[in-house]
Amino acid sequence: QVQVVQSGAEVKKPGASVKVSCKTSGYPFTKYGFSWVRQAPGQGLEWMGWISAYNGNTNYAQKFQGRITMTTDTSTTTAYMELRSLRSDDTAVYYCVREGGDNTAYYFLYWGQGTLVTVSS
């Protein structure tokens, strides 16, 4: 069965960077891409961007352009999301999501358990 397991909670100071990992198993890693979605406390879901596990192509939400990097490591079947220049309003639960679908539909199918990132001085 497909598993998506994220790294543990992080506490960072403003201006620092955080790198969240997402270890997957149970399917051919390069067949599907990943999105990262975050959720601030008490708020809704915010899509941050996408990476292809096949060729590393990325598509970042404009809001995060310049301070986000998504990568994958096919040898360890792990996806990563790094966010730099952290601010207090980056405090959120960050989800790694493996996509699903085909040419007719695309959706967020397998969600990691979430990683709480707290930004505080």
Added chain:
Amino acid sequence: DIQMTQSPSSLSASVGDRVTITCRASQSISRSLNWYQQKPGKAPKLLMYAISSLQTGVPSRFSGSGSGTDFTLTISSLQPEDYGTYYCQQSYSTTKTFGQGTRVEIK
């Protein structure tokens, strides 16, 4: 970016009630509309994709309809385990966006 607007933002209904949540896109998104359910402290779960296709394991009391810009998620007979927040999401554009969520409470 395509904006997704859900209504209502919250509702309270009794077990057995028929519940309807609507989602409107700022432009036509064809059939690229998905629904998720999120329970407190948990990751969202896919309920429905491509407007009306039920994800495996989701009870048949959930259904979806709509086209173009206006979509609906219906729970035909609300059950106690259906509490949580429901989100619509468009996958039409390369920038994916979610609705703001509809919180469902059981009376």
